[in-house]
Amino acid sequence: MKKIEEYGTPFQREVWEALRWIPQGFVTTYGAIAQYLGRPRAVRAVGTAVGRNPYAPEVPCHRVVRADGKVGNYSGGEGVATKIALLEKEGVEIREGRVVDFAKRLYRFDDQQVTRSEGS
DNA sequence: CCAATGACTAATC
DNA sequence: CGATTAGCCATTG
Numbered sequence: 001m002k003k004i005e006e007y008g009t010p011f012q013r014e015v016w017e018a019l020r021w022i023p024q025g026f027v028t029t030y031g032a033i034a035q036y037l038g039r040p041r042a043v044r045a046v047g048t049a050v051g052r053n054p055y056a057p058e059v060p061c062h063r064v065v066r067a068d069g070k071v072g073n074y075s076g077g078e079g080v081a082t083k084i085a086l087l088e089k090e091g092v093e094i095r096e097g098r099v100v101d102f103a104k105r106l107y108r109f110d111d112q113q114v115t116r117s118e119g120s
Numbered sequence: 121c122c123a124a125t126g127a128c129t130a131a132t133c
Numbered sequence: 134c135g136a137t138t139a140g141c142c143a144t145t146g
Contacts, residue, residue, distance in 0.1 A: 045126090073127035
């Protein structure tokens, strides 16, 4: 693993490290990361920080999508096309630029990625 | 320090 | 659902 600790601002490092908690096959939103970092309103800053991730796609910045379920943007490889390719390769289905079953694929940093099938 | 910027979000039209 | 507007925040010049 690379040493994130040596690059970027403290805030950016927090964001990049947060990306590591996102399980393969799941996605999260910029807002979720912002909340996880204790800065629920810093969604833009989070987006900028994620976009500047120098370790993509090693650090799963491609697992971050928009709050409405759309894929959003991507700066690596072929852009959004690469982002979608990576996600589908991990088992996240994408249709018309949106994540299929977004609610079920969303990782909230709260608990584990339990797919909980209609609990009681 | 101020002004501009951006892989965002929510509300309106 | 696409286009616009306004809000918010860390980073950068």
